[in-house]
Amino acid sequence: MIKSLFTFIYFLVIVNCFSQEVEKTSKSxxxxxxxxxxxxxxGKWIGITGFLKYEKEGDILIFFSRDDLTYTNYKNCFVLYLDKNKLAGIDLSHYDGHCVSIIGYFSNIKHYYYGGAVEGVTYIESRDDINIEIKAMEIEERKKKN
Structure with a gap:
């Protein structure tokens, strides 16, 4: 009984470490x-950047460009399926319309509306927030020089 419990725990640890390694080796x-x-x-782990659309019905989409988002060009977007364990508690409505970077694995689904899907999304970060911080630092640096 104890041996099988240790084997099970060992298996969970190995699977968790493997999944983290796969995420770290995802290509952008x-x-x-x-x-x-x-x-x-x-089926490959990918990192992509695009413009997020959070729809009230619960669909989460990432568009190639701001124009594709504005004009809802579904052929230039992917539907996102989140890893609920890793992204629990995140309010995605905050990211609506933002440029974001995500990590997940690509799924070549033949869907009428979308260009594909990114499943098991484990990471979302707003690039707009980073750009704002960079701009603020640049302004501070310019003030110091003057």
Whole structure:
């Protein structure tokens, strides 16, 4: 009984470490090749940047450009499926309309509306917030020089 319990715990630790390593080794891609050749990236861990749309119905989309978001060009967007364990408690409405970076694995779904899907999303970060911080630091540096 104890031996099987230790084996089970060991298995969970190994699986957790493996999944973290996969996330760390995910490559950053532009959405362009993912849209153009989705079969080439099917099942791969990816990092992408785009513009997030949080819909009231619960759909979460990431668009290639702000224009695609504005004009809801669904062929240039992916639907996002979050890893509920890692992103529990995050209010995604805060990210609506923001430029964000995400990590998940690409799924080449043939869906009528979307260019594909990113499943198991484990990381979301607003690039707009980072850009604001960088701009603030640049302004402070300019003030110091003058």
């Amino acid at each position: 891609y532009s959405m362009i090749p993912l849209i153009a050749n989705p079969e080439k990236y099917d």
